[in-house]
Amino acid sequence: MKEDILVLKHIYKRFPLGEGEFTALKDLSLNMQAAEFSGLVGPSGSGKTTLLNIIGGLDQPSEGEAIVLGQDVANMSAKAAANFRNLELGFIFQQFNLLPVYTVFENVEFPLLLQKKSKAERQKTVKEALEWLGIAHLANKKPDKLSGGEGQRVAIARAIVKRPKLILADEPTANLDAANAHNIMRLMRRLNQELGTSFLFSTHDEKVMAYLERIIHLRDGEIEKDEAQIPKTVSE
Amino acid sequence: MIAWTLAYRNLKGAGLRTWLNASILSLVFVLILFINGLLDGWNQSAKQDSIAWEFAAGQYWAQGFDPLDPFSYQEGLKDWPQSLEGTPILWRQGSIYPDGRMYPLIIKGIPAQQELLALPTALLAQSQAQFPALIGHRMAKNCQLQKGDRLLMRWRDQKGSFDAQEIEIAGVFDSPLPSVDQGQIWVDLLSLQAKTGLENKANIWVAAKAKPQSVAGANWQELEVLLAPINKIIEAKKGSSQFSYYILLAIALLALFDTQVLSIFKRQKEIGTYISLGMSPKEVQLLFTLEGGLYAIFGLFLGGLYGAPLLYYLAQNGIPMPEMADEMGVSMGKAIYPVYSWILILKTSLIILASSFLVSYWPARKIARMSPVAALKGKLQ
Secondary structure (H helix, E strand, O other), X not given: OOOEXXXXXXXXXXXXXXXXXXXXXXXXXXXXXXXXXXXXXOOOOOOHHHHHHHHOOOOOOOEEXXXXXXXXXXXXXXXHHHHHHHHHEEEEOOOOOOOOOOOHHHHHHHHHHHOOOOHHHHHHHHHHHHHHOXXXXXXXXXXXXXXXXXXXXXXXHHHHOOOOOEEEEEOOOOOOOHHHHHHHHHHHHHHHHHHOOEEEEEEOOHHHHXXXXXXXXXXXXXXXXXXXXXXXXXOO | OHHHHHHHHHHHHHOHHHHHHHHXXXXXXXXXXXXXXXXXXXXXXXXXXXXXXXXXOOEEEEOOOOOOOOOHHHHOOEEOOOXXXXXXXXXXXXXXXXXXXXXXXXXXXXXXXXXOOOOOOHHHHHXXXXXXXXXXXXXXXXXXXXXXXXXXXXXXXXXXXXXXXXXXXXXXXXXXXXXXXXXEEEEXXXXXXXXXXXXXXXXXXXXXXXXXXXXOOEEEEOHXXXXXXXXXXXXXXXXXXXXXXXXXXXXXXXXXXXXXXHHHHHOHHHXXXXXXXXXXHHHHHHHHHHHHHHHHHHHHHHHHHHHHHHHHHHHHHOEEOOHHXXXXXXXXXXXXXXXXXXXXXXXXXXXXXXXXXXXXXXXXXXXXXXXXXXXXXXXXX
């Protein structure tokens, strides 16, 4: 029996809207086990990104309990949440969110710098991550010189370089063409299988869905359906 | 330390924006140093000139004497003890008549052999004229006199009777000090004492040594007291020039503030990314504050690069002063040699650093209140 890395109980998230409020998540409960490759799927406004933000400690639920990797992210201070994200989580964004003035190497090195790793260790680990993703030759390039696929690989390298237990990927293929989207998904699946890293996606891209082991359908802030599937293999 | 590293990387990567901010701050740094150095140099040379030409180590004034009160010249007189080192000066009211025009002035009698003051009184001893006199170049210009000119001089003797004699200009000296030049004429002390019936009398004694001995019937005037008016003039000039460079500094800081505000607005996603990667909002706030502060550090460094040789050159070669500068009423040589003290450099650097950190911190406070989610979406207004 695998351990639960994510336990959400009766989560509500409400946002002020005019004089009233908008409920983005309604009584949402969810568990996720280690090394899962799962996705939150649903139309825009269904609450996918809001849920990812709560799991990532970037936002707090209005109500409910959120335990991620054994930590109560619903009641964390900003500093503790930052520390938690730095040590335990990886983020991959739709628009890559690479730091524009840094080189590829510096972008990937960034989380290790926050962890106060030694220079030698940083260089070794970053080099390994870049080589693993096949982008070592881009090390000295700035993000604006990268193609979409290259940019997303750098973002993945930045997410995995600190070997997080859970990676949260928000629409990671939305800005990529089909070929690059498949390549990126294969890469992440390989990571999941070889390193045991858990992934939770937010997507409505069918190319992504095809690789997922578990699809959690959201609609209007509620889980509509939670289904397991046989994913597309890396070699396909 | 990490924040410094990141701030440095961010600014290095920002390229032109960094150079523009650093350049304007460096310009302000160099200008403040230059203006203050110029005034300090002026102050220093004015004091040195005053010591060399007028005050030496200090002055004894005969009781009742006040250089600003002509009536006291008659009352404030005394015999000075022979044991004193220095030179006596006798002041008398009088007038000269160049080309028939009357020109009231102060006649100052000084021993022709004295070497304590820079006044070229040896010319009085060397002159073959019956009654030689020295004037400064300002006086010469005002009265249209030159060396060798003869003219009538009138004075009152000790009993108030008028007397007059033809004098000959034995020399025109070039002093940076208007106070030994304008409205006065220098003659040999013994001659003046004899012509006014004031044998052995003088109004002041310019001391050769700083530590005074007590002299009955005289008041000791410390050098600092004598130099105080110069300090006041320089301080007043500093005050007015400070206004202009504070405006300059304010413009530079406004540019920096503007950059920071724009940065925070334009770099929202970056801020959100920092937070999602593990920085706390406070750490990002610190990062942005340090970035602003680093502009100042770069500015100081850049200012040092081009300012140091420039300011050194000016300090060595001086800044020529125009003719009209002579009319400012305070000692001013033909050139001013700026003086840059370590305190001035340190103070200016600290002012620029502290104000840059402050204007950077001000907009950066907004980061601590930002929602990381809104920042990531770039939705903050």
